[in-house]
Amino acid sequence: MAKKPLLIFPKASSGSRDALQPFIGNVKYPQKEIQIGKFENRISELDRVLENQTAYLGANPNNLIAEMILVLEVAGDLNDFFRAVAATPGMEFLGELQSEIEPDEDFYIVDSKTGERSDKRFGARLFLTMTNQNALRELRTYWEKYKLDKENQNFARNTGRFRILFERLKDIRPYSITDRIYDTGLEEYLNEMRELQVDPVKFEIELAYKHNVTKDTRAFEEVKLLVEQNNGRVLETSRVILPEIAYHAFIAEAPLASFNDLTENTNVAFLKSQQILFFRPVGQSIFNHEQQLELIDYEGEIPTKELELDPVVALFDGLPIENHDLLVGKILIDDPDDFVHNYLVQRRFHGTAMASLIINGDLSEKSTPLTRPIYVRPILKPSANDQSAGEFLPDDKLPIDIIHQAVKRMFEGENGNPPTAKNVKLINFSIGDPFRPFHNNISTWAKLIDWLSYKYNVLFIISAGNKVDDVILDIPSADFDQITFQDLETATLKKILEDNFDRKILTPAESINSLTVGCSHHDSHGDFNFPQRRSLLTSSFLLSPISRIGFGYNNSIKPDILMPGGRHLFRKHLRQTNPQKTYLRIENGESINYPPGNLVAMPGAVGDTRKVGYLTGTSNAAALTSNLGAKLYELLVELNEELPDNEKIQEEYFTVIIKALLVHGASWGNAQDIIAQIIRNVPGVSPQTVKRNIYPYLGYGSVNSEKILYCTDHRVTLIGFGNLTTRKDQNAHIYSFPLPPSLAAVNIDKQLTITLAWLSPLNFKTAQYRKAHLFFDNLENNGHLSLSRNSHDFKLGRKGTVQHDILKGHYADVFQDGDTINIKVSCREDASGLSITEPIKYALTVTLEIKENVDTMIYEEVQLRLQQRIRERI
Structure with a gap:
């Protein structure tokens, strides 16, 4: 089997971005009267909580200003809520976390087929805001507007999301010790330290980042003082502020007994500091091993x-x-x-x-x-x-x-x-x-x-x-x-x-x-x-x-x-x-x-x-x-060495091309049938969700390195690359894969593999997180090849920064010499904040292959038609 080099797509043509079908939620929310009855007293109670915090700080010699981290739990999505917070005097948005909600009589999913209530859990957002007395007054004002509002007329520009928030509000409460240690592994770490009899213990403290040097310093000094009051210390050289990811943290050391009570009843003041977002372990053991008494001598030849x-x-x-x-x-x-x-x-x-x-x-x-x-x-x-x-x-x-x-x-x-x-x-x-x-x-x-x-x-x-x-x-x-x-x-x-x-x-x-x-x-x-x-x-x-x-x-x-x-x-x-x-x-x-x-x-x-x-x-x-x-x-x-200067791959695209190629060789193989057979028997798994449930165990699959390192007479791979923005005239590229004429009207097994990869900028304020979403369209009905999808889930594959799809066909397709499969790569904003001029580098890899044991050879046919298209472009 002769090994042949991978090929490069000719320059893509520009096109209009494809539109994605919006997700239509079917969450049932409670009536306004229910929300008012549930939260009226709790919102008023926040004033008292902050007053108690003020009284506590009044006894502090630094006389710091009281602040409170507020948790707003919302059923479903509420995009760009941080914009409404930014428009609220005294309130500062800290972040957005994901969670799931158990259905109850007020919040539940309505089954789209039966119209009946479902017992499915569904997504929620936890919005964390740093709040002072001025902000709480504003929050109360928004609440009063919500109670009186009928057609969203009472809310000023950028604050209307508070109305939606109150409609979907599942909980509102001050941030707690439980929140500070949730999903951090701290309790497991402390238990290990107890077993090892390590005392005192070191741990990470992440503070609420305030985008203000003075406020950040004040928060650090406050927590440092509280730790020292509990016979602990702060490793001052460990303090890190990284504005790009809104991170402010340091390492502290305290007696192990400080963590004996991790409830709100503890008398350890630093555990309850409203400046602290998280406690985490430090100095983890990453790789344990025991000394081996005997090992093997390598007997192979070693290049020197x-x-x-x-x-x-x-x-x-x-x-x-x-x-x-x-x-x-x-x-x-x-x-x-x-x-x-x-x-x-x-x-x-x-x-x-x-x-x-x-x-x-x-x-x-x-x-x-x-x-x-x-x-x-x-x-x-x-x-x-x-x-x-x-x-x-x-x-x-x-x-x-x-x-x-x-x-x-x-x-x-x-x-x-x-x-x-x-x-x-x-x-x-x-x-x-x-x-x-x-x-x-x-x-x-x-x-x-x-x-x-x-x-x-x-x-x-x-x-x-x-x-x-x-x-x-x-x-x-x-x-x-x-x-x-x-x-x-x-x-x-x-x-x-x-x-x-x-x-x-x-x-x-x-x-x-x-x-x-x-x-x-x-x-x-x-x-x-x-x-x-x-x-x-x-x-x-x-x-x-x-x-x-x-x-x-x-x-x-x-x-x-x-x-x-x-x-x-x-x-x-x-x-x-x-x-x-x-x-x-x-x-x-x-x-x-x-x-x-x-x-x-x-x-x-x-x-x-x-x-x-x-x-x-x-x-x-x-x-x-x-x-x-x-x-x-x-x-x-090596490919670049063979290409003329005007067709060479700029090195800035090597990273995304390598990323795409590494995934391009992945497939589920026979593992799909083995795992699917077991998943089908799991209670609650429908036939429509079997593929989705395979992904956590296989990802896109095991990688066949031969498929991505070279082509053969029966397998041809093309590489495309470029950058896209969200501007209307720069938000889509169309690549044309030439169809080999020898496949026309012939019953032959064929497989089309498409992989798209990119690196996305991030929005750290929203749980949507990924600013740039690139995607290619569904090629099952491409007009020339009859293809079907046996493995992978097309929609689920659009969640990250790699989209990988495998399509197969077995029938005699009718097409003419010169026909192509057109693959459109589109770019859209996902999380907000992506500039319309910010270029997003991407790579597209496409492989068409047939069985190696047939006489039909497709590589040279595709290569010849690519060269013709390049000459036409020149």
Whole structure:
């Protein structure tokens, strides 16, 4: 099978943006009289709450001005509410969070088919506003207008949303301690500190960012004083203010007993400070491991040439072993924080493994290493007190600060020094917050990564996170040793589906501009024979039993893709406490010397620089994605060398092209039927929602690298790229894919794959968040090919910053030579604030393929017609 280069679309033609069908909500809201009766006293009560806060601050020697964070819970959507807040004197909008509402007699969903009340939960918004006495008076004025208002005539410009808010108001209350620790992982962190007998404890405090230096300083000083009054302290060098993402935080330390009572009855004043938005853990253990007594010597040939080209991949991780035989001359370590100090070679585990996978791939494949070095910025380090405890994020610096400064140093330089890695296109981030599975609200980590991605035109490759636990299967223990592979696989997947809430992706994997990678149950080692160790799954398209699952923010597809993360094995637990179930113990460090898994470089004894071992997990999958991304970069460079100057791909588009291509090779394979069969039997899942429920487990699917690295006679891939704005004359591009004449009127299986990728600017004030929404139209009825969609959900695929679709056809289609499939890429504003002149870079990749075992060859036909169109344009 001859390998042929990918092709470039001719310049797109301009068109008019397609309109998206608006979502028509069917939420039932209560009558005005009910709302007035429910909230009249509660709104008046807010004055008393603020007066009590004022009295408290009156005893404070700083005599600070009382403020209160107000929570307004609204059923359904209320777009751009922050504009109404901005028009209210004394009221400042802090943010908008997502939640879900249980239906009750006042708020519920009306079934669109039956017209009857449904028991479905539905979305809500929590609007957080910083309020003072003047603002509360204004709020009361709006309330009085609402009570009298009949036709929205009483509200001034930009304040009419308060009327809608009162119509949909589900709750109004002051911000509480429960809000400050909700979905932060703080309680789990504190429990771990109690078990480890760590006292005092360090933690992050995020303050309400006020867009005013004086007010921010005053808030910091107030909270600092309250912490000190409770025998705590603030690490002043840890304070970070990042206006671009409205972030103001620092690290504090306090006695563990301060957190014994996390209710509003606590007498610990700093817990109730109205300046504080969140408490979070710091210094998390990101990767634990035990010292191995024996590892394997790598027996393959190792190229010794030192790499000199500029790196295009950066690794943010632990410190690798610079002189490991598999890494020497291939990594550029930048360690301005001197993490190398006290970082023993034997503890350089995770960074060494990730660097090995990015540079060499899975060593079992014996593939060609990258031709460029990778840039490594250590952000993990071992515990200063316990070198056997694993690798940690530091507990004296905020992760936001570490990541921000590291990226800024790469692209802008630091302290007058030039940029350290300005040509990097991919940043590998195989790190997640073990205390923060993603549920509803986007994390500050993810916000930072999304903002950095757009600002510096760089793609973060993020691991979905691992769920490394023992498994209890609904199989009689006595039957386990005789169970078929298929029945074992079914039982395992049922268990994964049952535990889906506890298996959510780890922050910051919900980032919308990044690619989040889960791991498939696959590696390149081949067969193995360990009778006591069992592989629970058979299909290489399935997610690993240890891979975490999605969705992402605003129900975007997460993980985006699956990559081989190694086959993680289990063994039957010696103690079986329930004969109707089988208890399986997960295999961890003791199996590192034996396959299966991804074969990677590992630390040996001092001076032993050839050791390797087998590793599994989503970190591996992310690193292999970065390896593939680096190869795609070289592919684009090679394409440019063959193109005339006026057709070359500008390097500013390389990032989005790589992003599109990485997803372009993804498909569900036979995993779709395996998981769908189980999902169909889950109570409450209708046939229409089966596809939607597959996404959290497979994303867009497992990636076939061959499909995106080259074409064949039977498979042709075209790349388009450009930028769009929301201006009427610049908000759509139309690409024409030439149809090969040999397919006309022939019964032949064919597949069309389309992928669109971009990086979006963000609006941090609204839960809509994504400013730029790009999309392509539905090509099922394209006028020339009869295609249908067996996998994927067309509408759901428009939620993030990648849209991926696969269409198949089997019939003899009638078309003429010169006919094309036209694909329109449209751009619209999603969250408000997108300038009509702001260009949004994007990439479009389209592949038409037929079976390899037929005589029809389509590549040259498409290539010839592309060249004709280019000549016509010239």
